[in-house]
Structure formats: C-alpha cells, structure tokens
Amino acid sequence: MIRLLSNQEYDTTFNSPMLVVTATAQPVVDIWPYVNLLVQNRVVSPYVFQNELIACVYRNGNATYDHVLLPTDSEHRFIVVVVNISQATIYGYYLLDLAQEYGIEDKFPNVPQA
Template identity: 40%
Template sequence: METNKLSHEQYQATFQAPMLDVTATAEPILDIWPYVDSVVPNDLEGYQLTDRIVRHVYQDPKRRFLHVLVSTNDINVFLVVILNLKSIKVHGHYLLDLPKLYNLQSAPEK
C-alpha cells in the first residue's frame, strides 16, 4: 500500500484549534491498520509501534479530518494517521514527537 508522509506544514494544514477529542465517541470509519503496516520504518525515526493501540482520536472543528494517534514505545510520540472525512480515505501520516516539538524529556512506554 502506498503511504504519504506529511511534512510539518502539511500536517498543520489538517489541524485547526481547538481540536475536538472524540476518542470516547469515535466510530471506526476505515481500517487504518493496512496503512499503518505499510509505513516504512524510516518514517518512525527509530520508534516502534506498540500492539496496534489507538491512544487518542481528534477531529478538527470543521469536520474535515480525523487525527488517529497510534502509540509508540514512547508515551509522548505518536504515529498520527490523518483521515479525510469527506473522501473517507487516509490523507497521510505524521510522526508527532512531543518531546522534540516542545523540548520535553522523552519517556519509554511502561
């Protein structure tokens, strides 16, 4: 399966504050796992995905995109799979590295 690694700017274009936390109410609209399985290891920058765990799901206020945050071996780093809600397709993925983004300490998964 072909994947689409998004730049920070492309990722930001799918993000609009305030993002709505829909983790508790989100319904699966698309099987993301074939896409996740196709992401090349270089895109994970040394992090490992952990047991197909979706930690959070956020929706932009205009209901254009869902951000599905898949856990890695660091509790502060996620593979974000962005779903286009209009076409019901994967828009792309982005490695959300919160320690790098916000100059935080990294923390391994427990």
C-alpha cells in the same frame, strides 16, 4: 501507498478546537491496512498493529480530519495517521513529538472532550 506529511501539510489538517473523540469516533476508513504498510516500512511497531493499539483520536474543529495517534516506545512520540473524513481516505502519516514540537509534558494535551 504510504505518505509522510510535511509539517506544513500536517498543520493544514488542524482547525480549532481539536477535540478528543477517542471514545465516540466512528471510523470512516479502516486504518489497519495502512498501518500494516507502516509496519512493513518500519515506521510502526508490529505489536501496535497486531493489537490495534490507538493512543488517542483527535478531530479538528470543522470535522474534516481525524488524527489517529498510534503509540511508540516513547511517551511523547506518536505516529499520527491523518484521515480525511469527507473523502473517507487516509491523507498520510506524521511523526509527532509532543515534547519537541509543543513543549508538552503530559501524554495528551488538555483538550476539551467531545
């Protein structure tokens, strides 16, 4: 079952510093069956699913959540699959528009690399 997170639920998964762990993160759960459900519900492009495209992975400061950013057709919009690391489950997904929510112009915020 897919679950769209509210702003408040999404915000509770943050803890500074948010680190980019795209190159080093070991998956605690296979996100692709969940992403397939997102495709079926027209949230994620079939192309993203078929090619297993991940734009970036962020881990919160206390290593309890990963934010797996999936690309969309817009440079500043992502579908974020939020993974609860300690429970090895998917908490839900969030529609992230960096330009609208954070006023960010670059594709990825300037975050320290893990």
